[in-house]
Amino acid sequence: MRGWRSRRPCSMEAIVSGPVPRTRHETFLWDLLSNFGPILDGLAAVHTVVGVDHPGTGTTPRATRPLELAFARVGRWLGLITDLWSELARREETEPLARLLVPLTLSPQVLEGLTGEQVEAAVRATAASFPPGGGDHAALVRGADLRAEIARLDVLALVIATTADRLVPLDVQREVADALPGARWAELPTGHLPFAELPREWADLVTGFLAALPTRRA
Structure with missing residues (x-):
């Protein structure tokens, strides 16, 4: 569960139906298409999909005051990582930051299956795509519960x-499910990026869940 408040309004776009527009709309740290691209076309055919540019990503400028976070629980592990994450971002040391994030976000199986060239390509792509407000978002995590x-x-x-x-x-993921009344639980054997490792399986879980929801009557 993630979100934040800022004095600046966030830009957003609603996708009602048809193909996904090729514009960038960022979610937490990276863009909407990178995170949700595998399911956007299918969702937009029957649902309204809203993409939001949060502060410091996409077309929304960075916030002028500290952001306030809505996050389930951090724990010491994620807290220490995000401390380093936000500090490297503050220093604009994007390559060391990418070398931290690539092994943390890919599953061990996927990471060890890459060639040296592929690992370096992933590091370069991660460093190049890091948004200006990414460090602000990482700093939000500290102490959240x-x-x-x-x-x-x-x-x-x-x-x-x-x-x-x-x-x-x-x-920590299980705590979110346990805290949400009646939440449904599913698992994917991936790292932090299911849309990159198992996009079809991830899309099937999301679209299957939405298709099973009760239909709202006008």
């Missing part, structure tokens, strides 16, 4: 756990 707020939510939810995730431990 909204499990009590999550328990009060009244929404149908699907939690897809990435079981080989070295960035967000599986027990």
Whole structure:
């Protein structure tokens, strides 16, 4: 569960139907198409899909005041990582930051299956795509704990756990599902990037969940 507040409005676009526009609309740290590209076309055919540029990403400028985070729970592991993440971003040391993030976001199986050239290409691509506000977002994580707020939510939810995730431990992912009343749980044997490692399986879980939801009557 993620979100933040800022004095600056966030730009957004609604995709009602048809093909996905080839414009960039960022989610948490990176763009909407990179994160959700595998399912956008299918979702847009029957749903309204909203993409948001959060502060410091896409077309939304960085916030002028500290952001406030809505995040389930951090834990010491993720807290230490995001401390380093935000500091490297503050120094604009994007290559060392990419060398930190690539092994944390890819599953061990996928990472070890890459050639040396492919690893270096992934590092360069990660460094080049890091948005100006990425460090601000990483700094948000420090000390966050909204499990009590999550328990009060009244929404149908699907939690897809990435079981080989070295960035967000599986027990933290499980806490989100346990805190959400009635949340459905599914697993994918990937690292933090299921859309990159198993895009079809990830898309099937999302679209299957949405298709099974009760139809709203006007």
